[in-house]
Amino acid sequence: MNEQPRTLYWIFLSLVGLVISLYVLFPVFWLFLASFKTQAELAQLPISFWPEAPTFDAYKALFSPTHQKGQLLDWPQLIGNSFFIAVSSTIIVLVFGTLAGYAFSRLNFPGRDLILGGLLISRMFQGAALLLPTYRLMSMIGLQDSLIGLVLLYSAFGLPFATWIIASSLREIPRELEESAMIDGASRLQSMVMVVLPLATPALITAAMWHFVGAWSEFAFASILLESNDHKTVTIGLASFVELFTLEFQYVGAAATIVALPIMLIFLFGQRYFTRGLLAGAVKG
C-alpha cells in the first residue's frame, strides 16, 4: 500500500470509530453529566451541555437518610439486596450450569440435544404474560416477597443460557486430558474439577458476568414480587424516579452511575475472558 490510501484508511477508520462511540457512549455520558447538574439547570432551555456548576448533591442526596423517605428507599439497602440476589443466583447458576454443561458436553444420553434445545427455547417464554402466573406460583410456595424467591426465579431464567455457554466451551476441551487424569486414578468428579474446569474458566466467567448483569438489572418480576420496603432492589429504586409527578434526572444519573460503576469495573477486568467465553459458545456449537 502506498501512503495516500493508508492515510485515507486511517481517517476512515477513526471516523467510523467516532460514530460508533457517539452512538454507543453518548446516552450514557449524557446521564453521567446530568448527575452533576441541578434540577434548575436540567429544566433550563436551551439545554446546557456541560454542568454549569458541577455538584455532588445528587449523590449525597441518594445516601442521605431523609431523601425520599416517604418512598422508603434506602439506597445502601437497595444495593445490598440487589447484590445479594445477583451474587447468590450467579453462584447457583454457575454450580448447576457447570454440572449440566458437563453432562451435555461429555456424556451421551437419549434426548441430549433435544433437551438442550428445549432449555434454550424456554428463554423465549418470558414476558408480560408470565408475570401473573409466576406471581401465583411464587406465592403458592410461599416465596413471594422474598429475596430467596427472586434468587431461585432468576436462576431458573439464567440457567439455560449459562448451561449452553459452558457446554459449548467444555466441548472444545480435548477429552484426552480428562481421560489421562482418570487413568492416573482420578475419579470423574476429580478430573472434572482439577483438569476440565480450569480450562473452562473463560466460559465460567462469561456465564457469571452474563447472569450477574441480567439479575442485577431485572425489573418487571422484582417490582411485582417484592413488597416489603427492606426487600426492594436497585431497579425498583431507579424506577421510582419515573414517578408521574417527578422526573429528576440528576438522581437518575447519579443512581445509574452508582449502579453501573461496579459492574463496569468488573468488566474492565474480565472483558478479555468474557469475549473469549462468548466466542466459545457462539463460534463452536
Place this chain on the structure above:
Amino acid sequence: MLRSDRFLAYALILPVVAAVVAFVVGPTYNVATLSLTQVVMGQERGFGTLGNFKALAADPVFGLVLKNTAIWILGGTVLCVSVGLAVGTFLAIDSRLTGWLRALILLPWVLPDVVTAMAWKWMLHGQVGIIGQTLQQTGLTEGTISFMGDPDLVMWMLVVVLIWRKMPLVALILCAAIRAVPDDQVEAARMDGANAVERFRFVTLPNIAFSLTAVTVISMIWITAEFALPWIMTGGGPANASQIMATYIYQQSFEFFNWGVASAMSVINLAMLVSIVALYLYINRRSWASEASK
C-alpha cells in the same frame, strides 16, 4: 455408553431441567390453559373456548400490533446483527482505540433498561431533548423533531434504542469470531489477489457463519423478551403506532384485566417465534449442523 453414565447425566441435568420446568414451563402452561378459558370480570369461567382467539381476530388493533411486532422482532434482529457485524468487524482491527471501545461498548448493556428507556425518551423529546436541539443548532433540521410523537418515526426510533442496547454484545461476539479466523487463510486469499471486500466475503464470512446463526437466534430471543423499553418509552402510542405484542399483552392483562385475550396473544406470539426460529435454523442448517456434529 455405560448405563451409569446415563444416570449420572440425568442426575447432573436434573436441577437445571427442574428449575426451568417449575419456573418457566409451569407458568407458560398456565397461560396456555388460560388462553382457552373465558375470563369475565376477573373470574375464570368455562374452559375450552376459542373465544379469546376469535376476539383477537376481530380486534382491529391486533393487525397493527402484528405489523409493529414484525418490525420490532424481524427488523430489530436483522439490524442488530448487521450493525453488530459492522461494529464487530471494526472492533476486530488491532488498535488502542478499538481496545478501549471493546470494553466501553458494554456500557449500554450494563445499564438497567428502566434507565435506558428514561434516558432515551428524554434525549429524543422534541422540546427538551438534546438530540433535537443539536440537530436544529447544526442546521441539519429546520425545527426540532418529535421522534416519539410521530407515528411514522416512533417504531423505528424504538428499534434504534433497542439496537443500541442489544448490539454491543452481538458486536463483541462477532468481533471475537472474526479475530479467531485463521490468519493463514486470510493471508492466502491476499496472495491470490483478493481485495478486502472479497477477503471478508469469501474467507471471514464462511468462518463466522455459525456465530452469525447463533447471535441471530440469541438476538431474536432477547428482543422478544424485551418489554420495559417500549412500555416506558411510548406505552404503545401514539395512536397504537408502537403497540407491539409485549405491550399489548401487558395492557390487556393489567389495564383491561382481560387475561383470556392476553394469554391467547402470548400463545400466538410464542408459536410464531418458535416457528421463525425453527425455520431460520432449518435454512441455515448447514452452518450449524456441521459444527455441532464435530
Place this chain on the structure above:
Amino acid sequence: MSNSISRRRFLGTTAAAAGAAAFLPGGARAASGEISVWKFGGTPQEVEQWALRNDAFTAAHPDVGLNYSYFNGQIRRQKILAGFQTNRLADVIIAFGQDIPEFAGFGMLQPLDDIAGDKLAGWKDRIVPEVYESGMHDGKLYALPTYVDMASFLAINLDALEEAGFDRPPETWAEVREYAKAMTRPDRPGIAFPATTAPVDINIFEGLAYANGGRVFDEETGKVTLNDKGVVDALQFYVDLIKDGSTPAATSLTETFFRDTAQLFGQGRSAMWIGLSWLNTPWGVNEDVRWTGVPFPRPDAPSGSYEPVSAIMDGTAMLMVSSRSKNPEAAVEYLDFWSQNEQLEIWGGQPEIARIPAGKAAWDNPELAEAWPNWVKSYEAGKLFAGAAPMPRFIGVSAIESALGTAIQQAVLGQKTPQEALDEATTGAQTQIDLIRG
C-alpha cells in the same frame, strides 16, 4: 342488568377461593393487631407526608402493628390484581376512585358501611359531602377520600394575556380559540395540551367532553358512548386549536404528557395549558412567570346528549379496605385516623397545596386561600362542586379510556377526523367491554 346477578356469584367464588387458599403456607397475616397498607404513587410532598403521619398513627396506636409499603404508581393495577389473585391483598389499599367499581365488582373490597359502624358519622361530619360522595359506589361507601383532583383547568400566562390585549381570562371555548391565536408568537405557542396515552392526559380531555354533555359509557344500557356528539365536538375543539396554528406541532402534543406540558408552561414556553386542578403546583413555575389558573371555560353551546357537568373529579389517594382483610377493625382504625382533621389538613395549604382538600377544616386554612383564592371563594359560595361529576368509573373503564386515548391521538395527528376516530373507538371499546363484562 346481568351484572348485578353475576357479581353475587363472583363473591361466592371469591369466598371459596379464600377458603381454599387459607390452607396454603405464606398467608401469615393472621396475627391480630397487624395491618398492611399499600400506597401507590402521589406527589412528592404527599408521599413524604404520608410516611410521616404513619409514624403518628403508630405512636397513637401502639397495639396496632402497621406494615406500610409504598409502590411506584405505575404498577398499581398489576400489584393489586396479583395480590387479589393469590389472596395476599393488603388490608388497606390506597388507590384511585376510578378503580372502585372494578375492585368492588371483582370482590376485592368490602363496603365500609358494613365494618366502620359508628365511625361513619364522624367521617361524614368532617368531609365535604361532595368529596365524600366520590367514595360511594352502588349506594355504599367503599373508599375514604383524602382529596380530589378536578378536570379540567386552564393555566394562563398573565404577561402573554396582557400582551395580547386581554384583561380577563377566556370564558367560552370560542374565546379560548381566539385568545390562543392572539397569544401565539413565532417562538411560543398560545396553548398546549397533553395528548399522550397517559391516563391523566385522557382525564383532562374527559373534563372537556363531560362539560360538553358527552359521556364515555352509559351504565344503563351498557353501551360505549365515545361517539356521542358531546365527545366528538370536544375532540373537534382540540383539532381546531391545532388547525388555528395556536399549539406546538401535533407530533409534539402526542409525545408530551401533562407534566412536561406543565413544565414548558412554567418556563414561559406556552402561553396557556390545559390541565387538571393541580396545574403547576407540584413542579413549580419560574419566578419571572406570572400566571393564574381558572376552571376551564365552558363550551358555547353544549352539544352532547347528557347533562353538561361543571367539572369531573376523582381522588388518587382513597383508602379502601380489602375483602381479604383479616383485621378489619384495625383497618378501619387506620382509615379513621386519616379522616381526622390533623391528617386531612395536609391538603389544606402547607405542605401540600396541589389538591382539592376533602376535609372541611382544611378549607379554613389561610395558606390555601392564598394559593388558590378562587377555589376558596367558590367553595365558600357553595359553587365549587356544584354540577361536578365523578370521573368515568365502571367495570372496563381502562379499555374505554385507552380506546379514547388512541382516538384523541389519531385526531390530533390528523390521521382521522374526530368523528371517524371516535366511531372506531366506540366499536372497538364495545367489543372489549362486552368481553370483560361477559
